[in-house]
Amino acid sequence: METLLQQTLNGLVAGSIYALVALGYTMVYGILGLINFAHGEIVMVGALVALQTILFLSSAVPGLPPLVLLLAGVVVAVPACMALGYLIERIGYRRLRNAPRLAPLITAIGVSFLLQTLAMIIWGREFHVFPQLIDTAPMQPVAGVVVSPMQIFTIVVAFTLMGGLMLLVNKSRLGRAMRATAENHRVAGLMGINANGVIAATFIIGSGLAALAGVLFASNYAIAHYSMGFTPGLKAFTAAVLGGIGNLPGAMVGGLVLGLVESFGAGYIEHLSFGFLNSSYQDIFAFMILGAVLIFRPSGLLGERVADRA
Amino acid sequence: MITLLESRTVNKRFGGLQALTDVSLKIHRGEVYGLIGPNGAGKTTFFNVLTGAYPIDGGEFVMNGAELPVGKPHRIVAHGIARTFQNIRLFRELTALENVMAGHHIRTSAGVWGILAQSRAAREEERLVTERALEILDYVGIGRHADTVARNLSYGDQRRLEIARALATEPQLLALDEPAAGMNATETAGLRALIETIRADGVTVLLIEHDVKLIMGLCDRVAVLDFGKKIAEGTPAEVQRDPGVIRAYLGDHRAH
Numbered sequence: 001m002e003t004l005l006q007q008t009l010n011g012l013v014a015g016s017i018y019a020l021v022a023l024g025y026t027m028v029y030g031i032l033g034l035i036n037f038a039h040g041e042i043v044m045v046g047a048l049v050a051l052q053t054i055l056f057l058s059s060a061v062p063g064l065p066p067l068v069l070l071l072a073g074v075v076v077a078v079p080a081c082m083a084l085g086y087l088i089e090r091i092g093y094r095r096l097r098n099a100p101r102l103a104p105l106i107t108a109i110g111v112s113f114l115l116q117t118l119a120m121i122i123w124g125r126e127f128h129v130f131p132q133l134i135d136t137a138p139m140q141p142v143a144g145v146v147v148s149p150m151q152i153f154t155i156v157v158a159f160t161l162m163g164g165l166m167l168l169v170n171k172s173r174l175g176r177a178m179r180a181t182a183e184n185h186r187v188a189g190l191m192g193i194n195a196n197g198v199i200a201a202t203f204i205i206g207s208g209l210a211a212l213a214g215v216l217f218a219s220n221y222a223i224a225h226y227s228m229g230f231t232p233g234l235k236a237f238t239a240a241v242l243g244g245i246g247n248l249p250g251a252m253v254g255g256l257v258l259g260l261v262e263s264f265g266a267g268y269i270e271h272l273s274f275g276f277l278n279s280s281y282q283d284i285f286a287f288m289i290l291g292a293v294l295i296f297r298p299s300g301l302l303g304e305r306v307a308d309r310a
Numbered sequence: 311m312i313t314l315l316e317s318r319t320v321n322k323r324f325g326g327l328q329a330l331t332d333v334s335l336k337i338h339r340g341e342v343y344g345l346i347g348p349n350g351a352g353k354t355t356f357f358n359v360l361t362g363a364y365p366i367d368g369g370e371f372v373m374n375g376a377e378l379p380v381g382k383p384h385r386i387v388a389h390g391i392a393r394t395f396q397n398i399r400l401f402r403e404l405t406a407l408e409n410v411m412a413g414h415h416i417r418t419s420a421g422v423w424g425i426l427a428q429s430r431a432a433r434e435e436e437r438l439v440t441e442r443a444l445e446i447l448d449y450v451g452i453g454r455h456a457d458t459v460a461r462n463l464s465y466g467d468q469r470r471l472e473i474a475r476a477l478a479t480e481p482q483l484l485a486l487d488e489p490a491a492g493m494n495a496t497e498t499a500g501l502r503a504l505i506e507t508i509r510a511d512g513v514t515v516l517l518i519e520h521d522v523k524l525i526m527g528l529c530d531r532v533a534v535l536d537f538g539k540k541i542a543e544g545t546p547a548e549v550q551r552d553p554g555v556i557r558a559y560l561g562d563h564r565a566h
Contacts, residue, residue: 192387
C-alpha cells in the first residue's frame with residue numbers, strides 16, 4: 001500500500017513534466033499537423049540556460065536566496081526558449097507550410113540535431129550538476145509516503161500552468177483564434193485572423209512550457225547536459241499520442257498516465273520479471289505504451305478524427 | 311454616387327489559363343452589386359483575388375480611395391471587406407457563437423496577459439464581444455442556436471452563420487459567394503429579406519449568384535463575366551437585354 005501511494009506520487013511528478021512538454025507537441029500538431037521533433041531540445045535549452053543564469057548570478061552576487069536564483073533562471077530561460085521557438089517556426093517551418101508533410105518533419109529532425117550540436121559546443125559534453133535550489137530531500141513521511149518540497153513544487157507549478165493554458169485556449173480571444181486557425185488557417189486569415197501570428201504564438205507558448213519543464217526536470221534529477229532533451233521529448237511525444245495528438249486535455253491525461261505507468265512499472269518490475277529486470281528498465285514501459293496505442297487505438301485516449309487529418 | 315470599391319484592370323492567371331483579364335468595375339456605397347456569368351467565368355476567382363486568398367497578377371483594388379494590401383488576407387479584412395464561401399467553410403468544431411466571435415477577432419484587442427490575469431479590461435471586452443456576437447446571431451435569425459457546434463446546424467442555418475461571421479468583422483463591403491446555392495424557395499426568400507436588411511443598415515453587398523430571380527429582384531447593378539472578361543454592366547433589366555450576355559449564356563449559334 002505504501003509502495004502504491006509512493007509510486008503514485010512519483011508518477012505524478014514525472015507525469016506532470018511529461019504533460020507540460022506533451023502540450024507543446026500537441027498544440028503544434030493541432031494547428032499545423034506537424035510533429036515538431038525539435039521540441040524536446042527546447043526542454044534541454046531551457047534547463048541549460050537556467051543553469052548558466054544561476055551559476056552566473058550565484059558567483060556574481062553571492063548570498064542570494066535559492067528561490068531568487070531559481071526564479072532568475074526561469075525568468076531568463078523562458079523568454080530565451082520562447083524566442084528560440086519563434087525563430088525555429090519562422091526560419092525552419094513557415095516557408096514549408098504548403099510543402100509535402102514529410103518536408104517539415106525532416107526539417108524538425110534536422111533542427112533537433114542542430115540544437116543538440118550547438119548545445120554541445122556551448123556547454124560541452126559533460127554532465128552538469130543542476131543546483132537543487134528547492135529541497136529535494138524528503139520531508140517527514142506522511143502515511144508512509146515520502147515527499148520532497150521539490151516534488152510538491154513541480155506538481156503545483158505544472159498544474160497551474162496547465163490550468164492557465166486551458167483558460168487561455170477556451171476562454172480568450174487568442175485561444176479562439178488558435179482553435180479557428182487549427183481548423184483551417186486559410187479561412188481564418190480570410191476572416192481577419194492573422195494566421196501567421198497565431199501559429200507563432202502557438203510555438204512561443206509551447207516553448208515557454210517546455211522551458212519550464214526543462215527547469216523542473218533538471219531540478220528534480222539534479223543534472224543537465226546537451227542530450228537531456230531527447231528522452232523526455234520522446235516520452236512527451238508518446239504521452240501526446242497516448243492522449244490523442246492534437247487534443248490538449250489528451251496531452252495532460254497522456255502525460256500523467258505515462259508518468260504513473262512508468263512509476264508503477266519501475267516499482268514492480270522486479271516482481272513482474274522475477275528479479276530478472278530492475279527499475280533502470282523503466283523506459284521500456286513508455287515505448288510499450290506507444291506501440292500498443294499505435295496498434296490498438298491510434299487516435300489516442302481522448303482523440304478523434306485523426307484519419308481526416310493524416 | 312460614392313465609389314466604395316474599384317477594381318482596376320485586375321488580371322489572374324493559373325498557368326496557361328487566363329482566369330481574369332483586365333476586369334475593371336466600380337461598386338458604389340450602399341448598393342447591392344451582382345456578379346454573374348456562366349460556370350467557370352471567373353466570379354469566384356474574382357472574390358479570391360479581392361480577399362487576398364490568391365495573389366493578384368496585375369491591376370489593383372482600391373477601397374475608399376486607398377489601394378488594398380496584397381498577400382495578407384487578414385489585413386484586407388481590416389480594410390472592411392468580408393466574404394462567405396460557395397462551399398460552406400465554417401469553423402466546424404466551434405459553436406455558432408464562437409464562430410461569430412472569431413470573426414470579431416480583428417476588432418478586439420485583449421492580450422494574453424490580460425486574459426491570464428483575468429483583468430477587468432479583458433473580462434469587460436470578452437463580455438462585450440459575447441454580447442455583440444449574440445446580437446449578430448439574432449440579426450441573421452439563428453440566435454437560438456448560439457451554443458450549437460457549427461457542424462450540427464442545418465444547411466440553411468450554416469449559410470446564415472457564415473453571413474453572421476462575416477458581419478462580425480464589421481465590413482463595409484460584404485461579399486457573398488452564391489449564398490442561395492442549395493436553398494429551397496422559402497429559405498431563399500428569407501435570405502433575400504436578410505440581404506435587404508443588411509443593405510438598409512448601410513453595408514454594401516457584392517453578390518455572386520446563379521438564381522436569376524434573386525439577382526433581378528435584389529441587385530441595383532450587375533456585371534457579367536464570361537471567360538474572365540467583363541462583357542456587360544448595368545441595371546439587371548439592361549443586362550438581361552444585352553445581346554452579348556444572351557450569347558454568353560445561350561451559346562454562339564443562337565445569336566447568328
